[in-house]
Amino acid sequence: MLSLCKGEFSVERDDDRCIRCLVCVRQCPSDVHKYDEEEDRIYSDESECVGCQRCATLCPTDAITIRYKPMEMKENANWKTYHLTNIYKQAETGGILLTGMGNDKPYPIYWDHILLNASQVTNPSIDPLREPMELRTYLGRKPDLLDIEDGDELILKTEISPQLKLELPVLFSAMSYGSISLNAVKSLERAATIAGTYYNTGEGGLHKDLHKYGKNTIVQCASGRFGVSPDYLNAGAAVEIKIGQGAKPGIGGHLPGEKVLEEISETRMIVEGTDALSPAPHHDIYSIEDLRQLIFALKETIAYEKPVGVKIAAVHNSAAISSGMARAGADFIALDGVRGGTGAAPLVTRDNVGIPIELALASIDQRLREEGIRNNASLIIAGGIRSSSDIIKAIALGADAVYIGTAALVALGCHLCQKCYTGKCAWGIATQDPYLTKRLNPEIGTRRLVNLLNAWSNEMKELIGGMGINAIESLRGNRLQLRGVGLTDTEYKILGILPAGE
Amino acid sequence: MRRIYVKEDVCIGCRLCEIYCIVQHSKSKNIIKAFRNEPRPLPGVLVEEKGPISFALQCRHCDDAPCVESCITGAMQRLEDGRIICDIERCVGCWTCIMVCPYGAIRRDQNRKVASKCDLCIGEDIPVCVKNCPNEALTYE
Structure with missing residues (x-):
C-alpha cells in the first residue's frame, strides 16, 4: 500500500562543509544517511528521520541541519496535519498509535501563569551567597502533635514515622530498567547518591548490580509485580505502589518482548523474549480498603522501617482518592500530571487523559488540609517540571517535593523526539541495543545530572532568598507568595492564589 | 609516562578520534581544508569494530x-x-x-x-583523540 505519510523532517547538508567523515552515517539508528562511494556523496532518506538531532550534534563541521517540516496541507482550523497524518497512519496499519514522552498538546501550563513574590523595603531579602539556606526536605508521615518530656534535656516521646531525607526537594521519577538502559539507570542512581536524593526503579525491578546502592532507591511495586520480592522491597529506602502514570492514566505498562533481553528478564523475573504487560488495574486493589491491605502487606515485609507511598495519575477525582490514600496508610502520595512522560503510551491516551498537575496539586493540598490529614502523607508531584522556578511554584502551591523524569533525561541527552517506544534511541537512553546503550557513558550522565541538580539548587536558593525565606519548609504551601496572570476566576479559586495586583 | 587508555564499553564507534587525528597532523589543521584540499595524512588511531564492540587503538609507546x-x-x-x-x-x-x-x-x-x-600529539597537553572523544571513551593518564 502506498503510504500517504511523509517524513516529518528535512535533512539539510551543507556540501561546502561536509567532509564525508561518515559520523552521521554511523550514528543514525534509523539509517537515514547512506554513503555512496561511487559518487563520494552522502544521500539522506528523510522519510526515516525522527528529528533526534544526533547527527547534527556530532557532526564535526556543523554541516547538518535537521528542520521540522510537517506536510503542509491546505489550512484548516479543524483538520490539522496532526489529525490527517494520524488517520493516514491508522488507515495503513489498523493499529493504536504509539508515542513516547509527555503530552505535547497546547493545554494551559499554569506554571507560566504564576509569578513569584520578592521582598522589598518592608521585609529583608536574603542573599544565599552570604547566609545559610536550607533546601533539606523530609518525606513521610508527620505526627499530629509532638509529645515532649520537659526536663533538663528535652526528650521527644512521639515516635516519628520513617522519613526519607532529601538534600533538595527533587527526586528522579520512576523509569524502569527496560524502558531505559542500564547506563541511564546507573546515571540516575549515582547522581541521586551524590546529590542526596532518590531515584525510582519504576516497575522494572532492580538490577542485581544495583542492589547494593539501595539507600538512594525508591523501589516500585506496580500491577505487573515485575521483579518484586522481599529482597527487592528491602533493598530500597522506600516502596512506592504504582497505581497510575500521568502519561497513561487507566492503563498499564507494556514492554515489548524484543526488549526483554537476558538481564531484563532476570531483573523482572519473567521469561526472556516475552512481553512485559502490566495489567491496567492492580487486580487485588478495587477499593481504598484493598489499597490499605497492600500498603500494610508491604510495610510488614519491610518491618515498618521505611516509608511506603502510592503513586497515581492526576485525574478528576484525585483529591478524594488522595484523602483515601492518606487515610489508608500511605506515607507519601506521588501525583503525576497530564504532561508526565512515558517510554510508550497510546497517543490518544497520552494526549487526552488526565488533568494538569498544578490544578490537581492545589485541590489535593487543599482537600487534605481541610480534612486535617495533610500531615498524614507527603506530596510529591510529577509531570512536566521544567525548571527550578516550576519547583518553587509547586512547593508554594503545597507540594513537598517534585519528581523529575523528562528533565533528567534531557540532562542525559534526550532531544524529545518521542520515539522511545521504538527502542532505537540514538542517545542511548530509551534502548537496549548494545550498540546504542554505549552512547550514554554513566560517568558523563552522572556528572550532567549532578550539575543540573546543583544549578537548580542554587537557583531555588536565589528565589526563596529573594522572598526573604531561608528554608524551603517555610515556603511549603505558602500560596501568598504566588500571584496569577491571565487566569479565570475559577482557576484562581482552584489554585487558591490571587491575581497579580491584588 | 602518560599513555592513552580506552574504555571500550563506552566507545561508540563514531571515529571522531580518527578524524581529529587527521586534522591535527594535516598541514593547515583546518578540518574542512584537511579533508578536502590537502593530502590527507593517515590517522594514528584506528577504531576496531566488530558488532557492537568497538575501541580505538593507537601505539602503546x-x-x-x-x-x-x-x-x-x-x-x-x-x-x-x-x-x-x-x-x-x-x-x-x-x-x-x-x-x-x-x-x-x-x-x-x-x-x-x-x-x-601515533605521536601522542607533539605540542598538545592532551592528544586530540582524547580531547575530542564525545563519550570520554579515551583517557590520557
Missing part, C-alpha cells in the same frame, strides 16, 4: 618497544619524554616495525612510503 629495536635506519625512536615517534626523513618503508608491533598499531603510509603511527 611500549617500554620495551620492538619497533625501535628492530628499525634498520633508526627512524623509529624514543624521545626523552618516553614517546615513540617515526622520523619520516629516515624511514625507508621496510615495514619491519609493522611486522614486530604486537598491537598492529603502525600503518603503511602508501603515499609517502613511510611508517605512520
Whole structure:
C-alpha cells in the first residue's frame, strides 16, 4: 500500500562543509544517511528521520541541519496535519498509535501563569551567597502533635514515622530498567547518591548490580509485580505502589518482548523474549480498603522501617482518592500530571487523559488540609517540571517535593523526539541495543545530572532568598507568595492564589 | 609516562578520534581544508569494530618497544619524554616495525612510503583523540 505519510523532517547538508567523515552515517539508528562511494556523496532518506538531532550534534563541521517540516496541507482550523497524518497512519496499519514522552498538546501550563513574590523595603531579602539556606526536605508521615518530656534535656516521646531525607526537594521519577538502559539507570542512581536524593526503579525491578546502592532507591511495586520480592522491597529506602502514570492514566505498562533481553528478564523475573504487560488495574486493589491491605502487606515485609507511598495519575477525582490514600496508610502520595512522560503510551491516551498537575496539586493540598490529614502523607508531584522556578511554584502551591523524569533525561541527552517506544534511541537512553546503550557513558550522565541538580539548587536558593525565606519548609504551601496572570476566576479559586495586583 | 587508555564499553564507534587525528597532523589543521584540499595524512588511531564492540587503538609507546629495536635506519625512536615517534626523513618503508608491533598499531603510509603511527600529539597537553572523544571513551593518564 502506498503510504500517504511523509517524513516529518528535512535533512539539510551543507556540501561546502561536509567532509564525508561518515559520523552521521554511523550514528543514525534509523539509517537515514547512506554513503555512496561511487559518487563520494552522502544521500539522506528523510522519510526515516525522527528529528533526534544526533547527527547534527556530532557532526564535526556543523554541516547538518535537521528542520521540522510537517506536510503542509491546505489550512484548516479543524483538520490539522496532526489529525490527517494520524488517520493516514491508522488507515495503513489498523493499529493504536504509539508515542513516547509527555503530552505535547497546547493545554494551559499554569506554571507560566504564576509569578513569584520578592521582598522589598518592608521585609529583608536574603542573599544565599552570604547566609545559610536550607533546601533539606523530609518525606513521610508527620505526627499530629509532638509529645515532649520537659526536663533538663528535652526528650521527644512521639515516635516519628520513617522519613526519607532529601538534600533538595527533587527526586528522579520512576523509569524502569527496560524502558531505559542500564547506563541511564546507573546515571540516575549515582547522581541521586551524590546529590542526596532518590531515584525510582519504576516497575522494572532492580538490577542485581544495583542492589547494593539501595539507600538512594525508591523501589516500585506496580500491577505487573515485575521483579518484586522481599529482597527487592528491602533493598530500597522506600516502596512506592504504582497505581497510575500521568502519561497513561487507566492503563498499564507494556514492554515489548524484543526488549526483554537476558538481564531484563532476570531483573523482572519473567521469561526472556516475552512481553512485559502490566495489567491496567492492580487486580487485588478495587477499593481504598484493598489499597490499605497492600500498603500494610508491604510495610510488614519491610518491618515498618521505611516509608511506603502510592503513586497515581492526576485525574478528576484525585483529591478524594488522595484523602483515601492518606487515610489508608500511605506515607507519601506521588501525583503525576497530564504532561508526565512515558517510554510508550497510546497517543490518544497520552494526549487526552488526565488533568494538569498544578490544578490537581492545589485541590489535593487543599482537600487534605481541610480534612486535617495533610500531615498524614507527603506530596510529591510529577509531570512536566521544567525548571527550578516550576519547583518553587509547586512547593508554594503545597507540594513537598517534585519528581523529575523528562528533565533528567534531557540532562542525559534526550532531544524529545518521542520515539522511545521504538527502542532505537540514538542517545542511548530509551534502548537496549548494545550498540546504542554505549552512547550514554554513566560517568558523563552522572556528572550532567549532578550539575543540573546543583544549578537548580542554587537557583531555588536565589528565589526563596529573594522572598526573604531561608528554608524551603517555610515556603511549603505558602500560596501568598504566588500571584496569577491571565487566569479565570475559577482557576484562581482552584489554585487558591490571587491575581497579580491584588 | 602518560599513555592513552580506552574504555571500550563506552566507545561508540563514531571515529571522531580518527578524524581529529587527521586534522591535527594535516598541514593547515583546518578540518574542512584537511579533508578536502590537502593530502590527507593517515590517522594514528584506528577504531576496531566488530558488532557492537568497538575501541580505538593507537601505539602503546611500549617500554620495551620492538619497533625501535628492530628499525634498520633508526627512524623509529624514543624521545626523552618516553614517546615513540617515526622520523619520516629516515624511514625507508621496510615495514619491519609493522611486522614486530604486537598491537598492529603502525600503518603503511602508501603515499609517502613511510611508517605512520601515533605521536601522542607533539605540542598538545592532551592528544586530540582524547580531547575530542564525545563519550570520554579515551583517557590520557
